[in-house]
Amino acid sequence: MNTAPPVPHEGAASNATDAASAAPSSPAFSPLYQQIKTLILQSLQAGEWKPSAAIPSEMELAARFKVSQGTVRKAIDELAAENLLVRRQGKGTFVATHAEQHVQYRFLRLFPNSGNLNSEGPAQRHIVDCKRIRAPADVAKALGLRSGDPVLQVRRVLSFQAIPTILEDLWLPGTPFKGLTVERLRGSDGPMYALFEAEFGVRMVRAEEKIRAVLPDRDQCTLLAVPVGAPLLSVERTAYTYNDVPMELRRGIYRTDTHYYRNNLS
């Protein structure tokens, strides 16, 4: 370890045997475990370890990076806290995925008014539409593209216990998702983000949601089977892959008479 430029730090204890560094005391200081974290992140991003697979053991990584186990540990701790890795005692450390059935919808915060999370069985997914279009200005901006760039637009409805509850429009950048079709979407039975991982190597890592109360337009009323004038929850989500690169814009409309959006504050 200790080969990257931003290391005015010179290691600790027995780790201090670099050649004379270029800058004797540069302004930026980055702890070793942060550099390790970045390296692991790069391996994840490069697809060196596939989703749900185990990464090398802490000892192996420590040997590879020439640092102590504790330093690797702290790097992994942070990645696990960010839900990029999952630790399992006695088994190993694994690459997180959206395909685990434990947390079916990692990013969905909607819960039924009464009953547990799984008391109403799986959701029914219905893809209404999927087409390639030229990105409107707002979509392009959210995805870091230029207006007119090719994007995929998908519209779908999620139902719980046969009640249409969520209507979503989502936009994906055309290049990384080349080859995505209605058939492909309809053929998958898991979460959409699991399909993105498996088929396109795109892993959604975090997201931001902007929530508002709105009234539905005509189309939305029809698809959700709600009357005009019924208040609905508008959820605009931007989802990001590694390095905060936006990869999806999603505009959803939720019914909140049978369900509610839950948030935990601390």
Add this chain to the structure above:
Amino acid sequence: MNTAPPVPHEGAASNATDAASAAPSSPAFSPLYQQIKTLILQSLQAGEWKPSAAIPSEMELAARFKVSQGTVRKAIDELAAENLLVRRQGKGTFVATHAEQHVQYRFLRLFPNSGNLNSEGPAQRHIVDCKRIRAPADVAKALGLRSGDPVLQVRRVLSFQAIPTILEDLWLPGTPFKGLTVERLRGSDGPMYALFEAEFGVRMVRAEEKIRAVLPDRDQCTLLAVPVGAPLLSVERTAYTYNDVPMELRRGIYRTDTHYYRNNLS
């Protein structure tokens, strides 16, 4: 350290000099740092260290509990991650508070449509009402009381740039908040939770919010100056002190034409 019953663990390295423990291998296992965490938590709860004050240094705590600095460190790390403590390098570790002007409203997730968080200056608070009542069934249930128990009911309006934006009703258990009056609420200029800390020793530690889209009733229209039929965000919050004891139920109605509710997912 190592005096509490749930320690079938016998310490590590030089820390293993207990007398013969009662249970040779009881089922529950609690790591040392968890026990330290509990002890620190108890001191916080008991008010041994006041909000915004510094707690003893890691070395001091290590000596007090007869464990290594690293073990205290891990306990404090978790408490800091839960926002109960705040670490400041070179200065010390401090008890978190709602009275810091950095994070004016720690639990408020509402942001203006455009502009930064502080671009619209401080909120104007207006206490509409404050009275003692007997708890209705739903309020009692949320606060862990019995129906009819005395509770305080407060109604207030928050305005941003002179636009009434939030209308909130909140209920507080009567006993811990004995002596809370309209005057006292109006006399304070900081966040309400800061007042609760300073005047009643009640510290809100986490909260759960249930969010829905609703239409306002007559009263709400008047107080928020919005037309009937305008969709608004309903935010029901239960706030908890230590040990998950509920201490406040809050039902808020937010305008979401000028602002939006933000949530970060990961």
Add this chain to the structure above:
DNA sequence: CAGTGGTCTAGACCACACT
């Protein structure tokens, strides 16, 4: 300068899962 939290190491042992 001394005191605080922050990083890093090396080594020991524990709890858990597979084989």
Add this chain to the structure above:
DNA sequence: GTGTGGTCTAGACCACTGC
């Protein structure tokens, strides 16, 4: 038993703050 992550210690040194 072997290998994995999890805990704990002891000691060193670094970075930041304030006297």
